[in-house]
Amino acid sequence: MTHKCNLCGKPMKAVDNIDLQGFKIHGWKCRCGNVHSDPEDVDTIIKFLKFMKTDREAKMFKSGNSYAIRIPIQIAKLYHLTQRSKLLFSPENKKLVIEIIPA
Numbered sequence: 001m002t003h004k005c006n007l008c009g010k011p012m013k014a015v016d017n018i019d020l021q022g023f024k025i026h027g028w029k030c031r032c033g034n035v036h037s038d039p040e041d042v043d044t045i046i047k048f049l050k051f052m053k054t055d056r057e058a059k060m061f062k063s064g065n066s067y068a069i070r071i072p073i074q075i076a077k078l079y080h081l082t083q084r085s086k087l088l089f090s091p092e093n094k095k096l097v098i099e100i101i102p103a
């Protein structure tokens with residue numbers, strides 16, 4: 001599906017590098033300089049930023065012989081995490097950094 005520019009009427013190019021508060025989101029760019037952000041991505045980021053102001057704690061639970069971390073849906077959506085996602089732990093002093101391994 002082509003996305004048309006509302007300023008010049010030409011087809012816009014789909015991009016995935018529009019900056020929104022430090023997050024890269026999908027959208028469309030036109031040669032005339034016009035930029036449209038993907039409203040779904042904007043919505044996801046806004047929900048995430050609201051969420052980060054209030055409830056950032058993750059709960060752990062026991063799963064067999066391991067512990068699992070419950071990842072809130074807002075974070076899972078933002079990082080496109082699924083049940084098949086692979087993660088990499090990088091311990092850092094008092095932090096445990098979780099990196100997403102690209103599929």
Ligand SMILES: [Zn+2]
Pocket residue numbers: 005006007008009010030031032033034
């Ligand atoms: Zn244009």
